[in-house]
Amino acid sequence: MRFFATCAKGTEGALRRELSALRLHAVRGERGGVSFEGKLEAGMQACLHSRVAMRVLLELGRFPAGDAASLYDGARALPWGDWLTDRTTLAVEATVRDAPALSHSGFAALKVKDAVVDALRERLGARPDVDPKDPDVRVVLHLAGGEAALSLDLAGEPLHRRGYRAVTGVAPLKETLAAAVLSLGGVDPGLPFLDPMCGSGTLAIEQALAARRIAPGLSRPMGFQRWPAYRGGPQSAWDRLKEAARAAALPRAPAPIVARDLHPKALEAARRNLAAAGVAADVRLEAGDAREVQPFAGQGTLCTNPPYGERLAGRLDGEGRGEGAPREARRPPGEGRRRERPGGAPEDRREAATRRRKLEGLYRGLAEAVLRFHGWSAVLLSGNPQLERSFPWAPEVTHRLWNGPLEVRLLRYRIP
Numbered sequence: 001m002r003f004f005a006t007c008a009k010g011t012e013g014a015l016r017r018e019l020s021a022l023r024l025h026a027v028r029g030e031r032g033g034v035s036f037e038g039k040l041e042a043g044m045q046a047c048l049h050s051r052v053a054m055r056v057l058l059e060l061g062r063f064p065a066g067d068a069a070s071l072y073d074g075a076r077a078l079p080w081g082d083w084l085t086d087r088t089t090l091a092v093e094a095t096v097r098d099a100p101a102l103s104h105s106g107f108a109a110l111k112v113k114d115a116v117v118d119a120l121r122e123r124l125g126a127r128p129d130v131d132p133k134d135p136d137v138r139v140v141l142h143l144a145g146g147e148a149a150l151s152l153d154l155a156g157e158p159l160h161r162r163g164y165r166a167v168t169g170v171a172p173l174k175e176t177l178a179a180a181v182l183s184l185g186g187v188d189p190g191l192p193f194l195d196p197m198c199g200s201g202t203l204a205i206e207q208a209l210a211a212r213r214i215a216p217g218l219s220r221p222m223g224f225q226r227w228p229a230y231r232g233g234p235q236s237a238w239d240r241l242k243e244a245a246r247a248a249a250l251p252r253a254p255a256p257i258v259a260r261d262l263h264p265k266a267l268e269a270a271r272r273n274l275a276a277a278g279v280a281a282d283v284r285l286e287a288g289d290a291r292e293v294q295p296f297a298g299q300g301t302l303c304t305n306p307p308y309g310e311r312l313a314g315r316l317d318g319e320g321r322g323e324g325a326p327r328e329a330r331r332p333p334g335e336g337r338r339r340e341r342p343g344g345a346p347e348d349r350r351e352a353a354t355r356r357r358k359l360e361g362l363y364r365g366l367a368e369a370v371l372r373f374h375g376w377s378a379v380l381l382s383g384n385p386q387l388e389r390s391f392p393w394a395p396e397v398t399h400r401l402w403n404g405p406l407e408v409r410l411l412r413y414r415i416p
């Protein structure tokens with residue numbers, strides 16, 4: 001069987017390393033993910049152990065599909081009866097690129113759904129129902145350059161939903177991106193760790209899970225558990241994998257992990273998320289300004305995702321609202337549209353200049369604090385080039401990543 005694990009752009013290298021470490025076969029990095037081969041169990045392993053993968057897809061077939069008719073015919077010829085019955089619900093999700101005759105993904109998904117339903121009706125005399133919200137089987141169509149690839153999604157809910165995010169906090173990193181930052185930044189799970197601007201705690205939680213070798217997929221259901229092939233057959237493969245994963249977990253993180261933030265709401269979100277992730281005893285939470293932080297060990301990693309700027313207005317002194325809150329909320333009624341005028345009103349420009357100065361001050365203070373951590377490494381996820389300018393020397397590693405639609409840079413410094 002051929003699988004394709006998807007991940008955020010820029011994190012393919014980290015995912016390839018993970019899947020190779022699981023000793024999966026034919027592991028190959030591609031754009032947006034990594035392919036590998038094996039039995040269904042190999043896909044289960046990726047779901048259970050990968051910290052970086054977003055989804056794990058089992059490829060059922062590839063065929064030329066230049067138009068709706070060839071998409072329907074190709075899809076109908078696949079062995080759907082092996083994976084669905086007339087009593088399983090399904091949903092089809094499509095991504096379409098460079099397909100002039102099939103540019104609407106909803107239409108392409110509909111064609112595939114028709115093909116699956118018709119194929120099963122012919123074989124079983126009855127058809128399965130569609131449930132777009134909570135299907136038993138998720139069918140994924142990827143159509144690009146005249147070729148269709150049809151797959152089943154083993155994970156169901158995307159794998160970044162580990163099940164521990166009780167509270168979102170301000171501008172949280174996706175769990176999978178946080179794990180990729182740790183991996184690409186070369187963070188040693190056995191050494192002390194500090195996130196001085198932890199927000200909802202994602203980096204510290206992912207560090208604690210890695211340090212304790214807790215498989216990220218242990219505490220959540222997977223999509224394949226609802227597949228008829230799984231329900232009808234022996235469940236031992238998944239049970240065995242989970243049992244082995246539980247046995248490999250360490251009772252405590254081997255080194256201290258500290259998460260700090262200036263904002264009480266962020267700390268409260270982090271506290272609840274840590275508890276939900278089962279790593280509350282491994283992470284010390286501290287209230288305080290990142291600019292005043294001091295090293296608590298001779299070596300370790302300071303790893304953080306500082307505010308990017310624009311969207312954090314009013315938060316840089318730690319007094320404001322959440323990053324996601326609309327800035328207009330602070331304006332008197334009726335003044336919200338002023339910002340849209342070219343150049344902006346004078347008070348808007350003044351406000352923007354003040355914010356910029358505050359951010360520059362924050363970055364300078366953070367850089368000064370980082371430079372106190374002799375013998376440590378610093379891994380920063382930067383969404384603003386000003387952060388890099390605040391350091392007296394160039395990072396030893398830079399890596400381009402995407403935090404959703406935002407291009408960001410991972411910077412790694414070694415502090416002599």
Ligand SMILES: C[S@@+](CC[C@H](N)C(=O)[O-])C[C@H]1O[C@@H](n2cnc3c(N)ncnc32)[C@H](O)[C@@H]1O
Nearest residue numbers: 172173197198199200202262263266289290305
């Ligand atoms: C982009 S968010 C971090 C998000 C976090 N990585 C997560 O996954 O939830 C930046 C955080 O920096 C915090 N912050 C801003 N200024 C700070 C300062 N001077 N000292 C400490 N924390 C600060 C904010 O409260 C916010 O939680």
